Amino acid sequence: MSWRDLGAASPELVLTVAALAVLLYDAWTTGPSLESPRGGGAGWLALAGVALAVLLNAFPPAAPVAFAGMYVRDRLTQAVTLAALLGTGITVLLSPAYLNRFRLPAGEYYALVLFSAVGAILMGAARNLAVLFLGLEILSFPLYTLAALATRSRRSQEAGLKYLLLGAFGTAFFVYGVALVYGAAGTLDLSRLAGVPITPLLGVGVALLTIGLGFEAALAPFHAWAPDVYEGAPLPATAFMSVIAKVGAFAGFLRVFPLALPAASAQWSAALVAVAIVTMIWGNLAALFQTNLKRLLAYSSIAHAGYMLIGIAAPGPAGTLGVLYYLVVYAVMNLGAFGVLILLERRGEEADEIADLAGLWGRAPWAAGVLALCMVSLAGLPPTGGFIAKLYLFRAALEARHTALALVAVLTSVVSVYYYLRVAAAALSGTAPDAVAPRRSATVGIALALAGAGVLWFGILPSTLTAFVQQAVQALR
């Protein structure tokens, strides 16, 4: 290990240091009372860490490949890092009001969020299956804890336990897959995997590995944990995990499939197409019948995992471009939607039913507007980022001659409009229930403004982000 290696990994290092600083600051200010003080010191520290990481991420390192070839910080890593940091930054802005209101331990919360982000970034930087596994673990362990963070809530405890058990199961598949790949190929180095002859053992290994990543991304049929965990976890934690887990998992998919195994694409492509089709249909149909917003967004996030898988299943530069663009847009629009929910409160609890949104327009017009905008974007309608992102993925599907995949994707998009617009219309009409009150919070306001602006920016002027991810794709060829 040299200074150069550390320089390549500087965003991860900054986030880790920031997480440790948050923990120390929390211990310092909490003292013996064991109750986190009100006030956002920890949040500002975390935000400063994210901002510094964003800055460092903008500069490509002198030597992209580091740590004896196990780690790489190329354009792809940069794009994944951008998505992860965007998600983390908005989450940090969304959280303080909620943490104060429900008296959750701020220090632990922010530290866990930052650690989890490090894991997702590391998955994007993996050049070796061991590092990929390391990233997966660093990503998911903080998420298990975050889901269970509301120690007084039984729902939250149940969510944490469920996530831990099923997540451990998924990770076990992943490790077993890694072991089999090593047995077949004699190496864990992703850059050398391409030259390895395809054997049944390698195939089984890759399949098991896919199951592990599929758990993390909530792809059908490995999605069963998502609705329960999303519903039980505290809202900001739900919002964060819905984004960061996808970023990590799809970074892993990109590193393994199109990049490491291009020669065998005929074999895995068909399987991934099937998984994508099932996921899109299942997620969208199940979301139709939800009345709880957290569950609805859980199924929606499953459906979006299906869309993103299109970019993996249709190998080639167009697919990779689509996935990266989608990750960034998804982070922004999904957090925007969750952010509005964080503002609402029903008698000291989360207000997470669709009916709770009624009349929001009259009380908080801008929040209702951002919610409607994010719903339009999640539905993939122009002029929002969600449309451009889907356009890129559809293009990838057709380019790879997966017509059926593209057809299922567009038709399920039509289905999704039904439930997304139902939410938007609920927020823009009706009279507000007495029990529900929208809270005011400056940081949430900033986060919502950022999300709304981002959704429009990526939809109306997509060229900047497109050019950025395009570079990531070209660098790989």
Added chain:
Amino acid sequence: MTPGPLTLLLAIPLAGAAAAAAADARGERRLRAVGFAAMLLTFLVAAWVWLRFAPGVAGLQFEERAAWVPAVGMTYHLGVDGLSVSLIALVAFLFPIALGASAGQIRERVKPFVVTLLLLETGLLGTFLAQDLVLFYVFWEAMLVPMYFLIALWGGPARMRAAIKFFLYTMAGSVLMLLAIIAVYLNAAHQPGGSTFDLPALLARPLGVTGSAETLLFLAFAVAFAIKMPVWPLHTWLPDAYAASPPVVTVLLAGLMAKAGAYGLLRFCLPLFPDASRTLGPLLSGLAVIGILYGGAIAWTQRDMRRLLAYGSMSHMGFILLGIFALDATAVQGSLIQMINHGVSTGALFVLAGLLLDRTGRARTDEYGGVASLIPAFSAVTLIVVMSSLALPATNGFIGEFLILLGTFETRPAAAVVATVGVVVAVAYLLAFVGRVFHGPVREDLRGLADLTPRERALVAPLVLVIFWTGLYPQPLLERSAATVNALLNRVAGTTAVQPAAAHGGSPRAVTPDSPPAGGSPAAFAAGPGGRTGRQGR
């Protein structure tokens, strides 16, 4: 690139929406004034473009082109030609009237209403201006979203169901078009010149789609447009949406959105897929005839005023479709002028129906009677509009339907003959409507009905003016579209070989059997020198 008048057309309503969004929600009058000012300004720019438009040029004018997403071949490309220039003016003309007519109907949430209306105007104008496939799709879908909210938030009792039905129907059609757009783009990648979504650039080279692939792509586009028009049998969203919307929104749905469908057929289906247009033309003509008769017959049986007008509107849209797929210069000219007429006349009918509904709250025609003697001015205006709608000579409707039937008779005589029956059916249901509402014994409970106020007179006066102006002097409309229509039909008639010059229209190629020589056709006669100078296009 410096922003030209077309960008201005998009920017003004958008800026108006932003200004209205930032304004105080309680100052209703001010909000309406802001909206009205923005729409009026938009109309002035559109009128300027219309007046400065050079007739006889087949290609695009006022073109603006800038890089949008160069990495993917998407361009910000705007332009008007003979197909769109009058439609732009129509959009800009109807919006201020709709906003003015909304005063009695929309009393709650005025601010979001004005904002949504302005966003819808941006979307509609963009749809007619865009010359890039993705840009077009963006506007095409983006106008759905404000329309959904206009129905869902301000509509009648069945609004939620009607709004989502409308949205799902139209979107189901358009997502297939999106796939077709991508397919056209990917096909172009194998052709010299590489991949692009830019329509004129695509038309300037062989697309590389033939046979069944072309038919499929044609259908994917055509279904999206047919749903929007709507064409029988894809019309089932229409009665619910038209009846559940607030009347002013119906004005926009029937008067403008339906035109976007017809325009799409002319702008994309015909030039991109000429072979398929010719093979499937008879089929679409058949559907058009069915739609004319079916819509007319159902309208005849309706007792709900707005459902009657909705089916009537559908029947009239059938004529437009018939004219387009007659693939004859006269008929297409007729269709284009009929789009304007239909926008004005049907728009006016729904405006008047809305004013009547505001006053009485009665939707059924048999709850009225003898209204003519109670509110004479209102009734006179209605009668004029009805006359124009059933194509009485000297009104705008006559010119359009006459040219359509004349042109269709040349190429598809059987369809023309049957469609003529539709004209009679229109007389039947419209006069039945007039008879039930305006004549007969006066209903006692309607006494005290107020006639048109000065403000309302100011709203309907421009509509009546346009009805007679177009009816008596259609020349300016016809000469603006003649050259583009001739170039378009030359392209459709020609085989797959494409000359680069044809992309911007103005192809000097000889006319083929499918479209009779321009000089001999009545459209060219009506168009005057326009039809001939078209050959000087770039």
